[in-house]
Amino acid sequence: MSSPTTTRPASDAARVAQAAREVVEAHDPLSVPREELFGALYDAGLAWVHHPEGLGGLGLSRGLQPVVDQIVTDAGGERMFAVNPIGYGMGAPTVVEYGPDRDQVGAWLRPMATGEEIWCQLFSEPGAGSDVAGLATSAVRDGDEWVVNGQKVWTTLAHVARWGMLVARTDPEQPKHRGLTYFVIDMTQPGVDVRPLRQMTGQAEFNEVHLHDARVLDAHRLGEVGAGWKVAITTLMNERTAIGGVTGRRGSGVIGEALGLWRAHPDRHTPVLRDRLAALWTRAETHRLTLARARRTASAGQPGPEGSVSKLVGAELNQDVYEFCMDLLGPDALLYDDWTMDRGRVHTDPNSTVQQRFLRSRANTIEGGTSEVMRNILGERVLGLPGEPRSDSDRPWKEVPRG
Amino acid sequence: MAEQELREFDVTDEQRELRAALHRFAERQHDEATLRRLVDTTDGFDRALWARLGTELGALSLAVPEDLGGAGGTCVDQAVAAEELGAALVTGPLLGTVALAVPALVAAPAGDGRDALLAALADGSRTAALVARLTTPYDGASAAGVTADGDRLTGTVEHVPDAGAADVLVVAAAGPEGPVLAVVDPGADGVRVQRCGSFDVTRPVGRVVLDGVTGTVLATGADADGALRHAFRTAGALLAAEQAGIARRLLDLTVAYAKERLQFGRPIGSFQAVKHRCADMLVAVEQARTAALHAAWAVDDPRVDDADLAVSIAQATCSETAYRVAADAVQLHGGIGFTWEHVAHLYYKRAVADAALLGSAEAHRERIAVLVLDTLGDDVREPRVATG
Numbered sequence: 137m138s139s140p141t142t143t144r145p146a147s148d149a150a151r152v153a154q155a156a157r158e159v160v161e162a163h164d165p166l167s168v169p170r171e172e173l174f175g176a177l178y179d180a181g182l183a184w185v186h187h188p189e190g191l192g193g194l195g196l197s198r199g200l201q202p203v204v205d206q207i208v209t210d211a212g213g214e215r216m217f218a219v220n221p222i223g224y225g226m227g228a229p230t231v232v233e234y235g236p237d238r239d240q241v242g243a244w245l246r247p248m249a250t251g252e253e254i255w256c257q258l259f260s261e262p263g264a265g266s267d268v269a270g271l272a273t274s275a276v277r278d279g280d281e282w283v284v285n286g287q288k289v290w291t292t293l294a295h296v297a298r299w300g301m302l303v304a305r306t307d308p309e310q311p312k313h314r315g316l317t318y319f320v321i322d323m324t325q326p327g328v329d330v331r332p333l334r335q336m337t338g339q340a341e342f343n344e345v346h347l348h349d350a351r352v353l354d355a356h357r358l359g360e361v362g363a364g365w366k367v368a369i370t371t372l373m374n375e376r377t378a379i380g381g382v383t384g385r386r387g388s389g390v391i392g393e394a395l396g397l398w399r400a401h402p403d404r405h406t407p408v409l410r411d412r413l414a415a416l417w418t419r420a421e422t423h424r425l426t427l428a429r430a431r432r433t434a435s436a437g438q439p440g441p442e443g444s445v446s447k448l449v450g451a452e453l454n455q456d457v458y459e460f461c462m463d464l465l466g467p468d469a470l471l472y473d474d475w476t477m478d479r480g481r482v483h484t485d486p487n488s489t490v491q492q493r494f495l496r497s498r499a500n501t502i503e504g505g506t507s508e509v510m511r512n513i514l515g516e517r518v519l520g521l522p523g524e525p526r527s528d529s530d531r532p533w534k535e536v537p538r539g
Numbered sequence: 540m541a542e543q544e545l546r547e548f549d550v551t552d553e554q555r556e557l558r559a560a561l562h563r564f565a566e567r568q569h570d571e572a573t574l575r576r577l578v579d580t581t582d583g584f585d586r587a588l589w590a591r592l593g594t595e596l597g598a599l600s601l602a603v604p605e606d607l608g609g610a611g612g613t614c615v616d617q618a619v620a621a622e623e624l625g626a627a628l629v630t631g632p633l634l635g636t637v638a639l640a641v642p643a644l645v646a647a648p649a650g651d652g653r654d655a656l657l658a659a660l661a662d663g664s665r666t667a668a669l670v671a672r673l674t675t676p677y678d679g680a681s682a683a684g685v686t687a688d689g690d691r692l693t694g695t696v697e698h699v700p701d702a703g704a705a706d707v708l709v710v711a712a713a714g715p716e717g718p719v720l721a722v723v724d725p726g727a728d729g730v731r732v733q734r735c736g737s738f739d740v741t742r743p744v745g746r747v748v749l750d751g752v753t754g755t756v757l758a759t760g761a762d763a764d765g766a767l768r769h770a771f772r773t774a775g776a777l778l779a780a781e782q783a784g785i786a787r788r789l790l791d792l793t794v795a796y797a798k799e800r801l802q803f804g805r806p807i808g809s810f811q812a813v814k815h816r817c818a819d820m821l822v823a824v825e826q827a828r829t830a831a832l833h834a835a836w837a838v839d840d841p842r843v844d845d846a847d848l849a850v851s852i853a854q855a856t857c858s859e860t861a862y863r864v865a866a867d868a869v870q871l872h873g874g875i876g877f878t879w880e881h882v883a884h885l886y887y888k889r890a891v892a893d894a895a896l897l898g899s900a901e902a903h904r905e906r907i908a909v910l911v912l913d914t915l916g917d918d919v920r921e922p923r924v925a926t927g
Contacts, residue, residue: 387911395911395912398912410908410912411901411904411908413908413912414904414905414907414908414911414912415855415904417907417911417912418852418855418856418904418907419826421852422826422829422830422852422856423826425829425830425833426825426826426829428547428548429547429548429828429829429832432546432547432548432549433548433550445821445822445825448818448822449822449826508811508815510818511811511814511815511818511819512811512814512815512818514817514818514821514822515808515814515815515817515818516814518821519794519808519817519818519821520794520798521794521797521798521806521808521809521813521814521817522798522805522806522808522809523809524809524811525805525809
């Protein structure tokens with residue numbers, strides 16, 4: 137039997153680490169602007185190491201990206217993902233796989249990597265949440281352009297976005313999955329109206345986007361006309377990976393907040409709360425290790441079911457941890473009156489309160505696919521269980537009941 | 540020592556082959572009919588099959604050093620085997636011999652008696668049980684169930700897995716100068732091994748009574764403590780792997796059933812109530828496998844993690860998972876799942892028994908709480924895998 141500590145020859149990991157250290161030394165994260173550091177990482181193929189060379193990558197395993205992230209954050213830099221999460225995590229894989237041509241894709245990717253051009257995702261609608269393919273926003277061809285009308289909702293970062301990933305209905309006569317087309321739309325044009333959407337925390341982290349005769353170039357279409365659902369799947373699978381796929385250090389993140397709160401309030405310790413926290417810590421740690429295992433065993437390239445597993449587990453764990461935190465605070469949790477509407481803050485803001493985070497966590501099991509839909513995906517796509525009987529698959533979209 | 544790269548969770552080709560070989564063995568030599576026949580026999584297992592596990596498949600000697608007739612493998616290798624043998628509910632004194640007695644002997648000081656005994660356990664010609672208090676996590680003091688006065692051992696130990704089938708008893712005793720590890724012949728005068736009725740019919744437990752019996756002392760003091768600590772850690776990791784294997788097999792059985800069983804005109808697996816429960820089982824199984832493997836890695840290499848913490852994470856997680864998944868499997872099989880003729884109850888009973896051995900999930904959560912919550916700083920070491 138081979139030993140688990142066998143030394144490997146100089147690996148891709150070592151090569152990536154070396155390249156990342158060189159970039160960080162030449163562009164000190166603590167003294168140069170973020171755009172310069174991230175631009176240098178892009179040019180060195182370290183923005184997405186699994187991308188082709190020349191498109192921010194080195195053609196290596198996706199599993200090596202954390203090597204770069206670790207070196208950058210250890211040197212005091214931000215994670216590229218955190219600066220432009222929708223673009224970095226979901227836009228990039230989609231445009232690389234379905235982008236119109238290499239020049240256009242490169243022109244999108246570099247400012248996406250540097251954070252100079254923020255991206256948002258125009259999928260959800262008031263009438264189409266988990267059932268994304270039921271969406272109604274229309275795109276009608278007009279020469280080299282398409283004319284877009286409709287309303288999107290829950291659009292993170294739309295108020296600062298330069299580009300939006302838009303799925304629109306181009307043929308209402310087709311069954312719902314077949315009448316969709318995928319575009320990249322300019323968010324700064326007339327006819328794109330972004331309005332804050334206030335949530336139960338009091339903040340407006342999301343937006344509604346009203347599209348009124350907005351225009352999108354046919355040259356900015358991803359994939360074939362009518363094949364938008366296939367393209368959207370790439371985005372959605374990566375959404376789950378991006379939402380659930382961040383592995384912190386032991387005791388960091390949400391469970392770290394709970395530990396900090398526990399240590400700050402020794403007067404509130406009870407055996408029952410201690411048992412709950414020990415159980416939560418164990419779940420958090422097992423979840424963290426499972427992500428690490430999945431990363432080790434995943435073959436390079438397309439995200440697998442680990443994304444769906446991790447999204448489901450992470451969402452429910454977050455809620456349970458914040459429920460614990462509120463219980464630990466006891467009656468003091470009631471003392472909160474800052475319901476200021478604020479578009480700038482997000483729930484990861486270090487200044488946000490336990491109460492805000494607790495409320496925000498209610499969204500975790502809804503956003504990016506509800507936990508119910510996630511369980512269907514695991515049951516059907518991973519375990520191979522039969523699908524639900526459905527009435528919308530073969531009917532023209534315009535005949536399917538909606539609401 | 541030069542810094543070596545840790546590749547936690549990498550699976551080697553040898554481990555894949557071992558898993559496949561044991562899977563084939565279980566399918567061909569240890570099917571459900573065989574299992575049901577064996578649990579009705581006096582010993583509860585087949586000595587010829589046991590010897591084949593040792594000689595032909597090498598599954599008994601994975602952790603025995605090569606110069607003593609073993610494969611010189613790791614705890615991770617053993618965990619792979621334990622998961623597969625657990626999935627098939629293979630009977631025989633695996634817990635007593637492979638998971639407990641062998642690691643205790645491997646970690647004890649070398650000597651002619653120890654070396655010969657290890658060789659015999661490795662090839663399956665003899666079997667063993669560790670006579671210790673095996674229902675709580677190891678804390679150095681409470682494991683010794685009997686007292687030692689020189690080499691004379693006295694006391695009674697309950698709930699000893701595989702005691703009835705053991706050719707050799709490896710005894711943890713408390714001596715005047717600390718722990719003692721000794722070997723006792725179960726046929727010697729003053730030894731009584733009582734087979735008890737066992738909740739888990741696939742793994743008997745027994746009561747061992749020693750009345751001033753003379754044993755062969757293998758280790759004392761720190762040596763004995765180290766050997767026992769290693770035995771409990773290894774057994775904790777392997778029992779967790781077995782629980783993960785049980786949960787995985789029950790998930791497979793349940794999913795297969797949910798695809799073929801029709802009610803209301805369609806497969807029950809198409810109903811969300813059933814599908815979602817299966818999805819939850821899948822999630823739990825994956826987490827359990829992670830926790831068990833992590834514990835095995837930590838037992839092998841102290842750089843990976845604090846072994847006691849990793850084993851407690853694994854035991855707390857896997858005990859709950861096996862128990863919960865077994866209950867779900869019974870439920871989702873409906874009426875047939877509650878019958879004697881269906882195999883689910885055999886797994887269910889093993890899951891219940893496994894959760895009670897080597898410390899309950901609650902006991903391990905208590906140890907986690909002591910290690911993680913009762914300290915002031917963040918001094919719980921970061922496992923090396925986390926940066927991988």
